[in-house]
């Protein structure tokens with residue numbers, strides 16, 4: 001029996017059922033009546049209960065116990081390890097389903113307890129019933145919060161996507177062979193996020209990096225890295241809208257130090273070809289990447305081949321890794337429902353020594369091995385002597401499991417392994433309720449474009465066409481988009497004119513990144529000036545791009 005199970009039983013509750021919570025039959029009947037009664041006076045209740053059920057569904061293997069007013073969340077042993085920063089992840093999961101302000105999370109010696117803080121008396125009542133339903137017991141829900149504790153209160157959704165049908169084919173049929181970023185497209189196919197914001201979503205499952213940062217075994221660390229790289233594709237399974245192509249000099253900051261433990265800054269450092277540079281930091285790790293892509297539109301489908309490299313460094317273990325992203329294919333451009341696939345081989349290599357250990361991951365394309373293999377990811381971690389040490393299996397849209405290799409048999413060309421037990425290194429959080437109405441955005445994604453005071457004037461959140469689009473004003477947005485693109489072209493023309501007249505005109509100089517040629521592949525790296533500039537609001541060097 002795991003310790004959590006023991007704890008559960010000690011308190012006189014039995015283990016979880018399918019929905020993660022055991023509801024005593026008789027009790028739930030009377031509670032159901034109670035709910036119906038309350039519902040009459042509180043039409044909102046059903047919504048809360050729906051949210052609650054969805055929340056619980058997401059945690060099938062976990063435990064919920066109500067004890068003296070505190071709803072405790074227990075992890076079984078294997079996950080306790082995986083979620084050493086569980087409070088954050090837990091909070092993240094909860095934020096997906098309920099207003100961020102209704103929760104505060106505390107981490108007490110191994111167990112994770114969360115208290116529910118209601119914003120109003122009505123909401124408090126609602127939670128009492130919801131919790132009673134989930135588990136019989138006396139519940140005490142804290143009274144309305146005076147001020148929101150820790151972290152600020154963030155929005156949890158964006159306006160619904162309006163329905164203005166337009167045929168994609170009618171727009172792109174004359175563009176076969178062209179690059180996606182060069183095809184002029186109305187916002188009807190967009191999502192209300194810039195590519196800078198979309199790339200920031202790579203850190204949605206940053207808790208995997210926190211776990212990896214504590215791995216003493218480099219090969220195990222690499223296995224977690226595999227899970228992390230796969231997790232960044234989760235959203236692409238149902239997000240088939242085009243992010244806004246950032247303007248040259250556009251930036252995006254995302255400071256989630258207070259609740260998620262990281263902050264990220266991104267800048268569009270080149271327009272032709274479009275290149276974005278990102279830098280994300282936390283106390284346990286640092287990540288940076290340069291992203292650029294080539295894309296080919298081939299008629300029925302379109303392929304995006306990302307160029308550029310992503311890096312991670314773990315100060316605690318002194319390790320650094322790098323990898324390149326795999327090819328994304330967007331299918332059914334002409335007819336049918338659009339769908340996205342990932343394919344290719346990804347090598348996560350030791351950035352300190354090329355002879356070091358590495359992880360080889362294969363994103364298996366659809367149709368290769370039939371339906372059961374859809375979206376599957378398989379891989380192996382090799383140590384510096386090329387011996388297999390960990391196996392990785394799973395899918396990029398659901399979960400990744402990892403297991404240590406105990407013995408290798410067979411021939412070098414056709415090895416077979418016996419492994420220890422597989423553990424879940426990453427599991428996707430369930431989609432927020434009704435997200436299909438708003439571009440299938442996750443809660444984090446919704447919060448990325450939330451207006452915020454004090455950010456740079458070049459921040460994606462100030463981009464007017466993107467804001468109008470989010471608000472559903474697509475005609476106005478399309479007009480603005482044309483204006484901004486024209487403004488960008490005008491700046492470029494002036495530069496070209498000057499060059500023609502023999503003036504020496506330097507290329508655009510990024511404000512927050514510098515081009516580094518030290519390594520064999522030149523790339524833009526962070527110059528560590530952004531957050532300092534933010535504290536003093538020194539934005540005078542920012543270009544006027546909107």
Ligand SMILES: CC(C)CCC[C@@H](C)[C@H]1CC[C@H]2[C@@H]3CC=C4C[C@@H](O)CC[C@]4(C)[C@H]3CC[C@]12C
Nearest residue numbers: 189198202232233236239240241242304328330
């Ligand atoms: C014609 C229109 C509708 C096509 C839309 C294409 C969209 C869905 C494609 C174009 C470029 C793609 C992105 C390319 C690279 C990455 C980086 C990776 O770390 C996560 C996925 C992500 C972010 C892809 C998501 C899907 C994407 C945004």
